[in-house]
Amino acid sequence: MPQNTRPLSPHLQVYRWPLSMALSILHRATGIALAVGLLLVVWLLLSLAHGPESYASARTFCASWFGLILLFGWSWALFFHLCNGVRHLFWDVGYGFGLAQAHRSGIVVVVASLVLTGLVWACVLAQGGVA
Amino acid sequence: MSTPGMDRSNLRTPLKEVRGLGSAKSGTRHFIIQRVTGLALVLLVIWVVGFVLSLIHAGDYAHAREMLRHPFAAVWLIAFIITAFWHAQLGLQVVIEDYVHARLVEMLAQIAVKFVCAGAALAGVVAVVRIYIGQ
Numbered sequence: 336m337p338q339n340t341r342p343l344s345p346h347l348q349v350y351r352w353p354l355s356m357a358l359s360i361l362h363r364a365t366g367i368a369l370a371v372g373l374l375l376v377v378w379l380l381l382s383l384a385h386g387p388e389s390y391a392s393a394r395t396f397c398a399s400w401f402g403l404i405l406l407f408g409w410s411w412a413l414f415f416h417l418c419n420g421v422r423h424l425f426w427d428v429g430y431g432f433g434l435a436q437a438h439r440s441g442i443v444v445v446v447a448s449l450v451l452t453g454l455v456w457a458c459v460l461a462q463g464g465v466a
Numbered sequence: 467m468s469t470p471g472m473d474r475s476n477l478r479t480p481l482k483e484v485r486g487l488g489s490a491k492s493g494t495r496h497f498i499i500q501r502v503t504g505l506a507l508v509l510l511v512i513w514v515v516g517f518v519l520s521l522i523h524a525g526d527y528a529h530a531r532e533m534l535r536h537p538f539a540a541v542w543l544i545a546f547i548i549t550a551f552w553h554a555q556l557g558l559q560v561v562i563e564d565y566v567h568a569r570l571v572e573m574l575a576q577i578a579v580k581f582v583c584a585g586a587a588l589a590g591v592v593a594v595v596r597i598y599i600g601q
Binding site: 390 | 531554582601
């Protein structure tokens, strides 16, 4: 069977991207990013187990501009994946499948993820920064 | 009357040929574990975010270690590490299944993801235990 010539689904090139579609692929992208972020969490724990110098250098990295960009990105990715994951769990038990409902819950997820990210970084700033 | 695909000299049914070859490979097990670990992570990660914020607030090394000496913190963190890497492996597995179409590369990627997730999870657990027992 000449499988290579058959069209692929979904036809990403011909759809006008609705919100749900963008959020779906973002769920994957943030999931992949968070898997990498988990490795950093383990690295932090290892540095804490290893000794004061390792922990200090791990903290210095986190407080660097590169570290801060990563942390900020990961914090939003976490809250987005968390909120959208809850949205998926509701779908899995059969709620919220209507087109209008799914669109509305998508907007809620985006707003909630931004608010939670803002709250966490407000806490960090109120404590005087990362390092 | 003979069943299609069934050899008269052989009593084996064609079912043998297809067992374990379904498109989902292992039925709904993967789907369910992905959801259950996800549900667990909703609870686990909220506490972890709070814990990380207080670690930042604690500042110095001794204080941070002291926070991990609490049994509740150690148990919760270990639960988070194991569940998060389990969930990550399941998610990455689906991504690789969907996008990597070369059989050998896919297989190697799946094995690599499993090794990294299992190894990192074990390293994380050992780190927490070492801090907890004060080593």
